[in-house]
Amino acid sequence: MAKVSIIVISHSKELADGIVDLVSQTKQEDVAIAAAGGTEEGEIGTSVDRITGAVESVTTEEGVLLLFDIGSALMNAEMALEMLPELEGRITIADAPLVEGAYIAAVEAGMGKTLEEVKKAAESAKEWKKIED
Amino acid sequence: MAKVSIIVISHSKELADGIVDLVSQTKQEDVAIAAAGGTEEGEIGTSVDRITGAVESVTTEEGVLLLFDIGSALMNAEMALEMLPELEGRITIADAPLVEGAYIAAVEAGMGKTLEEVKKAAESAKEWKKIED
Amino acid sequence: MELSAAVMKQWALRINEKMQEHKDKLSELDQAIGDGDHGHNMARGFQEAANKVNDSSYDDIGTMYKDIASTLISKVGGASGPLYGTAFLKAANAWKGRDVLDSEAFTEGIEAAVGGIETRGKASFGDKTMLDVWIPVRDEMKERGVDTEQANKTAAKEAEATIDRVAKKGRASYLGERSKGHMDPGAFSSQLVFEALAEVYKEGAS
Amino acid sequence: MELSAAVMKQWALRINEKMQEHKDKLSELDQAIGDGDHGHNMARGFQEAANKVNDSSYDDIGTMYKDIASTLISKVGGASGPLYGTAFLKAANAWKGRDVLDSEAFTEGIEAAVGGIETRGKASFGDKTMLDVWIPVRDEMKERGVDTEQANKTAAKEAEATIDRVAKKGRASYLGERSKGHMDPGAFSSQLVFEALAEVYKEGAS
Ligand SMILES: Nc1ncnc2c1ncn2[C@@H]1O[C@H](COP(=O)(O)OP(=O)(O)O)[C@@H](O)[C@H]1O
Ligand SMILES: Nc1ncnc2c1ncn2[C@@H]1O[C@H](COP(=O)(O)OP(=O)(O)O)[C@@H](O)[C@H]1O
Ligand SMILES: [Mg+2]
Ligand SMILES: [Mg+2]
Ligand SMILES: [Mg+2]
Ligand SMILES: [Mg+2]
Numbered sequence: 001m002a003k004v005s006i007i008v009i010s011h012s013k014e015l016a017d018g019i020v021d022l023v024s025q026t027k028q029e030d031v032a033i034a035a036a037g038g039t040e041e042g043e044i045g046t047s048v049d050r051i052t053g054a055v056e057s058v059t060t061e062e063g064v065l066l067l068f069d070i071g072s073a074l075m076n077a078e079m080a081l082e083m084l085p086e087l088e089g090r091i092t093i094a095d096a097p098l099v100e101g102a103y104i105a106a107v108e109a110g111m112g113k114t115l116e117e118v119k120k121a122a123e124s125a126k127e128w129k130k131i132e133d
Numbered sequence: 134m135a136k137v138s139i140i141v142i143s144h145s146k147e148l149a150d151g152i153v154d155l156v157s158q159t160k161q162e163d164v165a166i167a168a169a170g171g172t173e174e175g176e177i178g179t180s181v182d183r184i185t186g187a188v189e190s191v192t193t194e195e196g197v198l199l200l201f202d203i204g205s206a207l208m209n210a211e212m213a214l215e216m217l218p219e220l221e222g223r224i225t226i227a228d229a230p231l232v233e234g235a236y237i238a239a240v241e242a243g244m245g246k247t248l249e250e251v252k253k254a255a256e257s258a259k260e261w262k263k264i265e266d
Numbered sequence: 267m268e269l270s271a272a273v274m275k276q277w278a279l280r281i282n283e284k285m286q287e288h289k290d291k292l293s294e295l296d297q298a299i300g301d302g303d304h305g306h307n308m309a310r311g312f313q314e315a316a317n318k319v320n321d322s323s324y325d326d327i328g329t330m331y332k333d334i335a336s337t338l339i340s341k342v343g344g345a346s347g348p349l350y351g352t353a354f355l356k357a358a359n360a361w362k363g364r365d366v367l368d369s370e371a372f373t374e375g376i377e378a379a380v381g382g383i384e385t386r387g388k389a390s391f392g393d394k395t396m397l398d399v400w401i402p403v404r405d406e407m408k409e410r411g412v413d414t415e416q417a418n419k420t421a422a423k424e425a426e427a428t429i430d431r432v433a434k435k436g437r438a439s440y441l442g443e444r445s446k447g448h449m450d451p452g453a454f455s456s457q458l459v460f461e462a463l464a465e466v467y468k469e470g471a472s
Numbered sequence: 473m474e475l476s477a478a479v480m481k482q483w484a485l486r487i488n489e490k491m492q493e494h495k496d497k498l499s500e501l502d503q504a505i506g507d508g509d510h511g512h513n514m515a516r517g518f519q520e521a522a523n524k525v526n527d528s529s530y531d532d533i534g535t536m537y538k539d540i541a542s543t544l545i546s547k548v549g550g551a552s553g554p555l556y557g558t559a560f561l562k563a564a565n566a567w568k569g570r571d572v573l574d575s576e577a578f579t580e581g582i583e584a585a586v587g588g589i590e591t592r593g594k595a596s597f598g599d600k601t602m603l604d605v606w607i608p609v610r611d612e613m614k615e616r617g618v619d620t621e622q623a624n625k626t627a628a629k630e631a632e633a634t635i636d637r638v639a640k641k642g643r644a645s646y647l648g649e650r651s652k653g654h655m656d657p658g659a660f661s662s663q664l665v666f667e668a669l670a671e672v673y674k675e676g677a678s
Pocket of ligand 6: 177178507509549550551
């Protein structure tokens with residue numbers, strides 16, 4: 001069964017690749033996770049082309065969830081969505097902390113949840129208590 | 134004037150290094166930020182020795198704020214604190230999203246804020262609306 | 267007032283020259299309240315756009331600006347890439363099929379560009395962004411028609427006015443009050459855009 | 473019941489042998505509800521600890537277990553590093569200055585170890601962690617004194633009991649209900665710790 005895929009967008013290639021490494025460790029069956037980090041010149045920044053490329057590399061019927069690091073990455077993520085009108089309804093951007101959101105999104109995707117559910121789970125990572133009292 | 138330093142702890146070396154790259158871009162004057170990513174063998178995991186090493190490399194009078202990615206990194210961060218009793222009161226761990234928290238912590242540290250203030254700011258990154266309605 | 271395809275081409279090339287010339291200043295401004303790459307971003311993006319324009323020949327101003335927009339979108343790593351890219355893309359749509367722009371047509375493009383920046387960045391006038399320059403320039407054009415010399419003056423004045431503002435959007439907004447006292451880099455690059463327009467219009471007309 | 477320094481050394485070495493032997497199973501268990509590295513972590517950590525113990529000679533059991541603890545803390549990348557490390561460190565403190573442990577002294581060490589795991593990981597019995605094994609073993613020792621064969625049986629039974637539980641701590645807790653149906657890897661490695669104890673005690677006594 002197709003599962004939701006995840007795209008990690010960051011200004012830093014290392015950062016995005018590192019998250020994919022971290023998350024892939026949990027080996028969620030059939031969950032594809034791709035990094036779109038840095039510019040095409042390998043500098044700090046984001047690239048619409050890298051984002052659309054990453055999306056195309058992992059698109060499934062269940063859809064694709066995009067997570068991003070800071071501000072301007074969102075603009076490029078939104079541009080990418082506009083450039084992929086054929087994916088409308090199957091692609092969305094989460095308002096989630098990048099590392100924590102990607103981790104939990106992968107776990108939820110692994111459970112076969114829908115795109116909307118995976119997005120909600122990623123966004124709920126904001127409310128994680130990482131340290132207990 | 135001494136400013137608060139920041140330690141980025143992650144299971145992935147690339148992830149931690151990438152965050153340091155991203156944050157360093159904003160060139161906050163006199164704010165030291167160090168990565169403690171991966172194990173000493175370069176595998177996915179965290180290492181108390183790497184954390185204490187990173188802390189020692191950037192300790193200032195104003196103190197050191199530690200941020201981490203997921204669960205077991207916290208245990209190693211807490212071990213590191215216990216191994217550095219001489220820093221008591223000048224070292225603390227933030228319950229913050231890693232990327233977003235590190236970014237805002239660096240900015241606040243750059244403003245010369247106290248350790249407690251920088252920690253609060255990092256933790257407030259949870260409440261960031263990354264996407265506006 | 268009329269802007270031919272040739273002048274519109276010169277505009278793009280002149281913007282590039284200005285970005286190269288002021289690259290360091292743009293980055294310095296960004297260093298103060300951002301990440302210090304705005305000059306680098308603008309210089310690289312517009313250089314690629316200029317190369318593209320030089321390598322092609324266009325009758326249709328819309329097609330020309332669509333190429334410029336795509337290049338900026340692809341080649342600028344920062345926020346300014348999607349922002350300028352969207353601006354010129356929306357303008358290009360308004361200019362589609364035209365080989366000359368009268369005052370009204372040019373203004374339509376600028377209006378569309380501003381709409382694009384607003385949609386993309388969700389900022390408003392006064393947020394200390396490039397919009398602080400684009401909005402007043404657009405308002406003036408809508409009211410009195412295109413006067414490139416006036417647009418240049420307004421842009422310079424409005425870029426200056428960003429100095430005292432607190433950033434509400436973009437990276438600089440993380441600084442809060444500390445963003446005061448510095449000109450917004452995107453406002454300055456936008457000033458250069460209109461400075462370039464005034465120059466090429468004057469040269470084209472003479 | 474008495475455990476000499478020699479038997480306590482054998483315990484550490486035997487734990488290592490068990491971790492090497494069951495490395496794949498430990499990782500498989502972790503694969504199902506974690507990140508699949510528990511076997512790797514345990515095998516590496518205890519191998520280093522065994523090397524350390526083999527390269528040194530100790531009269532003081534406390535010093536020996538302090539070295540074991542430090543090695544685990546430094547060499548295990550996962551959660552189990554600080555957890556087992558803290559456990560043995562706390563036990564080492566309780567065993568300081570002793571070259572032989574009677575039932576009471578050994579139990580004090582186990583109590584301290586459990587306290588250490590609790591403080592470090594903030595888990596409770598029933599959270600589907602290694603504590604689900606350590607706590608009942610400790611309780612039994614406190615009540616009836618050290619019976620290594622009994623501890624071995626209890627550990628095995630309690631590790632088995634983690635299968636039906638939902639993880640509340642550690643990586644597996646992210647899975648929620650999906651963590652049911654698999655034994656907790658740390659519970660199994662803890663079972664091996666007590667299995668090793670029963671074996672070396674039996675051999676030492678014979
Ligand atoms: N949301 C926004 N709306 C409008 N303009 C913005 C927005 N965010 C940033 N900008 C503009 O972009 C400029 C910064 O561009 P640049 O330095 O190239 O990108 P980055 O901030 O990603 O490094 C700012 O000075 C500002 O004028
Ligand atoms: N907070 C905790 N308290 C007690 N034990 C824990 C806790 N977190 C994890 N564990 C134990 O650690 C084991 C996982 O260890 P390991 O796989 O080596 O580390 P990681 O989860 O970092 O990859 C779990 O099976 C569980 O028994
Ligand atoms: Mg910038
Ligand atoms: Mg930038
Ligand atoms: Mg594990
Ligand atoms: Mg692990």
